[in-house]
Amino acid sequence: MALLEEPIKKPLDLKNYIGGEFVRSRGEMQDIVNPATGKVIARVPMSTREEVEQAVEAAKEAYPEWRSTPPLARARCLFRLKELLEEHFEELSRIQTMEHGKTIDESRGETRRGIENVEVATGIPTLMMGYNLEDIAAGIDEYVIRQPLGVFGIISPFNFPLMIPLWFAPYAVATGNCVIIKPSPETPISQTKLAELTEEAGFPPGVWNVVHGGVEAAGAMLDHPDIKGICFVGSTPVAKVIYRRCGETGKRVIAQAGAKNFALIMPDADLDNTVAACLTSCFGNAGQRCLAIANVVVVGEGLSGAEFDAFYRRFTDAFAAAASRIRIGYGLDDTIQMGPVRDAHKKEKIVGYIEKGIAEGAKLRLDGRKPVIVGDYPDTCFLGPTIFEDVTPDMTIGREEIFGPVATVMKAGGLKEAIGMIHSNPYGNAASIFTRNGKWAREFQYWTECGNIGINVGIVAPMAFFPFSGMKESFFGTLHGQGMEAIRFFTESKVVIQRWF
Amino acid sequence: MAEGELTASAIMCLAEEVEENSAAFYEKLASRFAKGREEFLGFAEESRKNKTFLVRTYQETVSDALETAFSCKGLDLAAVEVSLPENAGLQEALEIAVSLERRVSDLYFQIAEQTQSLLATIPRAFSRVAKKRAARIEVLQSMMGDA
Numbered sequence: 344m345a346l347l348e349e350p351i352k353k354p355l356d357l358k359n360y361i362g363g364e365f366v367r368s369r370g371e372m373q374d375i376v377n378p379a380t381g382k383v384i385a386r387v388p389m390s391t392r393e394e395v396e397q398a399v400e401a402a403k404e405a406y407p408e409w410r411s412t413p414p415l416a417r418a419r420c421l422f423r424l425k426e427l428l429e430e431h432f433e434e435l436s437r438i439q440t441m442e443h444g445k446t447i448d449e450s451r452g453e454t455r456r457g458i459e460n461v462e463v464a465t466g467i468p469t470l471m472m473g474y475n476l477e478d479i480a481a482g483i484d485e486y487v488i489r490q491p492l493g494v495f496g497i498i499s500p501f502n503f504p505l506m507i508p509l510w511f512a513p514y515a516v517a518t519g520n521c522v523i524i525k526p527s528p529e530t531p532i533s534q535t536k537l538a539e540l541t542e543e544a545g546f547p548p549g550v551w552n553v554v555h556g557g558v559e560a561a562g563a564m565l566d567h568p569d570i571k572g573i574c575f576v577g578s579t580p581v582a583k584v585i586y587r588r589c590g591e592t593g594k595r596v597i598a599q600a601g602a603k604n605f606a607l608i609m610p611d612a613d614l615d616n617t618v619a620a621c622l623t624s625c626f627g628n629a630g631q632r633c634l635a636i637a638n639v640v641v642v643g644e645g646l647s648g649a650e651f652d653a654f655y656r657r658f659t660d661a662f663a664a665a666a667s668r669i670r671i672g673y674g675l676d677d678t679i680q681m682g683p684v685r686d687a688h689k690k691e692k693i694v695g696y697i698e699k700g701i702a703e704g705a706k707l708r709l710d711g712r713k714p715v716i717v718g719d720y721p722d723t724c725f726l727g728p729t730i731f732e733d734v735t736p737d738m739t740i741g742r743e744e745i746f747g748p749v750a751t752v753m754k755a756g757g758l759k760e761a762i763g764m765i766h767s768n769p770y771g772n773a774a775s776i777f778t779r780n781g782k783w784a785r786e787f788q789y790w791t792e793c794g795n796i797g798i799n800v801g802i803v804a805p806m807a808f809f810p811f812s813g814m815k816e817s818f819f820g821t822l823h824g825q826g827m828e829a830i831r832f833f834t835e836s837k838v839v840i841q842r843w844f
Numbered sequence: 845m846a847e848g849e850l851t852a853s854a855i856m857c858l859a860e861e862v863e864e865n866s867a868a869f870y871e872k873l874a875s876r877f878a879k880g881r882e883e884f885l886g887f888a889e890e891s892r893k894n895k896t897f898l899v900r901t902y903q904e905t906v907s908d909a910l911e912t913a914f915s916c917k918g919l920d921l922a923a924v925e926v927s928l929p930e931n932a933g934l935q936e937a938l939e940i941a942v943s944l945e946r947r948v949s950d951l952y953f954q955i956a957e958q959t960q961s962l963l964a965t966i967p968r969a970f971s972r973v974a975k976k977r978a979a980r981i982e983v984l985q986s987m988m989g990d991a
Contacts, residue, residue: 345854345857429903432903446851446853447853448851448852448853448906451853451902451903451906452906452907455903455904455905455906455907456907616961619914619961623914677851677853677854677857678850678851678854679851680851680914680915804907
């Protein structure tokens with residue numbers, strides 16, 4: 344077993360980063376526990392409303408000078424940040440594994456995805472350009488200027504502690520705004536480390552702020568009249584509250600919410616690659632990913648009853664066999680393929696769903712409740728992959744977001760029926776089809792009401808230069824994070840019509 | 845996970861170790877034998893560059909969508925080990941070096957083959973370094989003739 348060195352040697356006392364200073368919060372401190380080892384690795388403050396207000400004041404103060412800083416100079420800060428992120432790539436990745444539990448390969452992937460957003464935002468001198476047209480009437484020209492708005496808030500979830508704030512923050516500051524990031528109180532260390540790097544990169548005090556905390560801090564951000572917009576990623580019930588409250592206070596909002604993603608396995612799918620993709624999607628990040636496939640639908644389009652049964656059996660046998668071989672343990676051991684879930688409460692909730700699945704009559708094909716753990720670690724947060732068969736979309740485990748390493752397998756007679764199953768679910772984050780048939784793939788892409796569509800792709804994670812989409816109960820807002828849509832979200836289009844006498 | 849079965853992260857750790865051990869081995873040859881010193885130091889320097897190149901390629905392309913259960917199977921991990929006996933002469937040292945290069949290039953070609961489905965850049969990087977390592981064999985063999 345090769346355990347990589349832990350970058351956190353003793354518990355950290357996390358501070359807020361306000362106006363370019365790391366300041367101790369007056370809020371109550373909570374322990375952050377490494378879910379694999381059970382050891383306390385940090386203490387995070389639950390910041391107060393007043394501390395959020397201080398951050399807003401610092402951001403407001405920094406804003407006029409920052410917005411008038413030439414875009415190229417702002418981009419240079421981002422270039423320096425990118426370099427620092429590369430320099431600290433391994434440290435940042437290991438911190439994510441320690442605070443979240445994911446494997447080191449998954450953490451490195453997350454770090455890379457975060458860096459890619461910084462890279463895209465460095466193109467701001469081009470991305471932020473407006474447009475114009477001469478002679479809209481005799482001697483009159485018209486043009487659009489993209490201007491920043493001021494201060495934005497970013498409220499992020501526990502499952503991608505480094506990457507998710509980077510879907511938004513680089514674009515916000517590149518366009519001349521200032522940000523206040525409230526990391527998840529469950530995984531706040533990555534953002535503290537990132538704040539240190541932004542300081543080193545030379546962002547002026549107040550441009551990039553981090554306020555730790557929970558509901559009180561988030562509420563203060565939602566209520567504050569000087570915060571112009573909120574970016575949120577989390578559960579659907581909270582996203583709805585955020586969306587409503589942002590509407591009440593006139594804020595722009597991106598609220599990315601829950602998911603229950605389907606994958607359709609067509610009879611002509613390449614079985615080996617499909618099983619590998621499903622494994623990654625269902626059990627990667629211990630299933631704590633809004634793009635994870637939760638419901639795998641084996642589709643019998645064009646098959647006789649016997650052929651369909653044989654195809655279903657072939658897929659489920661291969662899927663269950665491969666899942667049962669996944670090595671579970673501490674993510675800093677690089678022989679490990681799946682880490683723990685974030686905490687004991689989440690494990691308990693996931694186990695509750697497994698029990699509900701059994702009670703509702705689904706067949707428990709692979710039981711992950713008592714996993715074999717590699718290494719001497721407490722089993723507090725560990726679960727193995729769980730697979731259910733004979734699941735229908737109306738069962739609790741087929742309908743609700745479990746957010747853990749639990750996959751259900753369903754059956755559909757044809758493509759149309761399978762798409763109907765997707766539509767019967769309230770969520771619309773992602774859906775995938777596995778097939779060699781272009782017509783089926785096009786039909787699927789055309790009709791499926793989900794924001795992110797995969798064709799022979801299990802995790803439909805949009806790259807930094809594309810928007811991270813979402814529909815139905817999975818997204819509340821208009822513009823999305825990442826790429827050009829983020830640029831539009833963080834800027835106002837000012838129209839100028841001019842004539843010279 | 846069976847012996848010789850490695851995750852992507854473990855593969856990169858292995859490659860780092862292989863290149864670091866190789867560099868140290870050639871530095872030792874350079875310090876012990878005047879003949880071929882330049883070539884040995886060149887190989888050591890190249891190994892350190894290989895290490896940087898492989899790690900950078902992995903870090904620049906690793907994705908959060910990396911296959912969870914991905915692993916390379918049946919790898920011959922003996923490629924990591926290389927040692928030079930205290931009393932080895934140049935001829936013996938060159939034979940050890942040739943054997944090392946064969947094992948390393950075979951290992952890298954094997955990794956390149958097995959990572960085809962993963963991320964395009966990673967198999968390409970391993971193939972490139974495997975070719976460089978294989979090319980050393982000819983140089984070492986020509987030195988054997990002169991030794």
